[in-house]
Amino acid sequence: MRLTPWLIVLPIALVTLIPVAVVVSSLADPDQEIWQHLWQFVLPELLVNTFWLVLGVGLGVTLLGVSLAWLTAACDYPGRRFFSWALLLPLALPAYVTAFVWLGLFDFTGPLPTWLRETWGFRAIPEVRSRGGVILVMSLALYPYVYLTARAAFQGQGRRLMEASQSLGLTRAQAFWRVALPMARPGIMAGLLLAIMETLADFGTVSVFNYNTFTTAIYKAWFSLFSLPAASQLASILIFFVFVVALLEYQLRAQRSYATSTRAAAAPTRIVLRGWRGWLAAGWSLKVFALAFILPMTQIALWSRNVFATDFDARYLEFAWHSLLLSGLGALLVGGLALALGYAQRLHPSGGLRLTARLATLGYAVPGAVLAVGIFIPIAWLDNQFIDRLGASSQILGGTLAVMLLAYAARFLAVSYGPVDSGLARISRSVDEAAQSLGVVGAKRLWRVHLPMLRVSLLTAAALTFVDIMKELPITLMTRPFGWDTLAVRVFEMTSEGEWERAALPALAIVLVGLLPVIFLLRHTKNDPALAC
């Protein structure tokens, strides 16, 4: 067994595994008093709320994602080309932004209900600040996960399968239900499970709606009741649910490759929807796009304009600078770690390394609120050791950027590792050997061969991580240095005071930055010279 790759892979894995272990271990060591309190007053509500939220959002994203994926991947109707990429744009909108826009618009005192009431005497408007409201908003924000994977699955099936089923006497509609949909099921499930993980991890949306879930309860326990043990107790329950979902997702991933067909699959002949059917399809696509993207975008743009003159000042530059600094450093760090993780395995392939790398990227499933607790506890312990044994006057690590970056690394390593790993997998081993036989090995080979060939993958990895950190709320909120506000924190603070208009300005900045990698991805997935050969 070689030692060097382990010296690289193991510390990276520990960044994720230590916080998770810390949180899980608190499940094994329950504090009777806290546990009793939680069980009596907190858990029943959290469990019921979480159950309905997961169920509702699961159904919602499946309905939206699959229907839109099928329409854009297999059918043709007015505006199909536009919708096929536009429907991805809501990815750039953090769910908590959509959430506060909806609240601002449709709350009892919001402009639309007020108008309906006063002009039309219309009173039976459903309350938006409700379970149904959260589910609706989160479905609109998270459906792109299912849309993306389902669409890829439908496209991968190609033309031949539909032709084969039709030649066996099935109508197109029958072929959809009996062939296309079952075949796409692993893809749909994968997207669905990702969406459910996001739902469990969500902190921003549910706090805007005051809908109590585990993440908000963790925050309250820690920052309102100042009970870290209670917070970690709650975190350990949440992580249990998350791992069930992550396990399902992991098992599915093995099967997914089975379902995708060869690259040679011909592009599907589209089912042309004519007349009212076509307009119905276009109407449905437009409705989702409008509610999930245009409406929130327009609204935050309008609100931003209203408050720009009074709100935009030097503090904003500081929020933006903090956001950019954190996201930039985070993207560099996480991208670098992902590269190290992937490259160590490439040079020394072994089952043990592969497994450890898997564990290292498990953090994507762990909600930020849980990670924040899991990182804070050992760091606080370390700080106390410094104070007790080395005579440090105050905490050295806690409340520093380094701790935040560690937490981001644990949470977002998978986001960077995905593109880097698949980028490396696309480079044939014989390329490494060709370079070596020509006398180019080690760091020189990395620099002259792999880095240039990984350029697009690394850019993708960094861009995705950058945006994720920019949007990230619970980790930033719970581990930032005192008074160190970012755009996301500002959004949170304004929304928690119900100042929708004033939350719009920082939200707009986050969304605009978030759009960049989405556009980048859309452009680069098509013409990548490193993939052409």
Next chain:
Amino acid sequence: MILLSLANVAQSYGGKAVLHDLGFALQAGEIGCLLGPSGCGKTTALRLVAGFETLQRGEIAIGGETVAKSGFALPPEQRQVGLIFQDYALFPHLSVEANIGFGLGKLPRAEREHRIGDMLRLVGLTREARRYPHQLSGGQQQRVALARALAPKPRLLLMDEPFSNLDVELREKLSIEVRDILKHESITALLVTHDQHEAFAMADKIGVMHEGVIQQWDTPYALYHQPKSRFVADFIGQGVLLPGTVMGAHQVKIELGMIRGAASSEGESCLGFGLGADVEVLIRPDDIQHDDASPLQAEVERRAFRGAEFLYTLRLPSGARVLTQVPSHHDHAIGEKLGIRLDVDHVVAFRKRPAEAPPRQK
């Protein structure tokens, strides 16, 4: 002078032996080939020479210098061996000239440019110098791979199924072209392939491999006409084994008549099998001539049209089958009788197979 030698090379992975006691030598300037079906260990042998696998037993020497024996391995980058990969492994982010110059880092700039220019001319790609690999045809990519491997003047060139990604016509054209270039530059090369046409077109010496063993290391001509084992007889070219009886040192009687130029697969004289012993004789399609005047008649059982000729499978009166190639204007239907005549100067006789398990029940 012997440039490459392998002696007693044995290799196994996970308890499964991939190579047993492999050995052969290649003279300087010679093109050698390891030929065999997939899984025969030929690629492992090539990768051992290149240094990408760690040798377990035996010894490998290049230019008289031991590059690998058990407990010692010169790293691949120090072996001065050029490699051409099945997928070419061109660097997609580098232009043709940068690909060719990739291994010339130690040369001063002017010399490097000069060498790149020479290589471009050698493979006829001067006009494509600034293109990128994905802008080239398969044949052109192959030639860039050749130029890149030859640029640092390796002691030995290794080629792993170099033409298998090309279509058949291009494969033949390019293998002749590459052979000319290698001969022109007096390069010693070792090629690995499963395609005997490719092996015949390229190599001076071919080692037919089966289950980790070189069955025969010989010239293409000798492999075809003097196979030393049934496997080689079967693997190389087409033909059938007909039963016969040893009548003398070089005489074997078969159904089609007396053969006077028979050699034993185990030595020169067929008497080694014993006078009157039952043997099997390898009959190639070109050993059987179509002759309407011949009293010997055989029935057409199958026919394959090949353009210039037909390959007929004929059934002899005894029920044994032979193959023959006949110019394609001799168009005979299945079931028709054809006059044939034996036309051989030398054939190989094999010891009759020991009685095998009875054929499976119908």
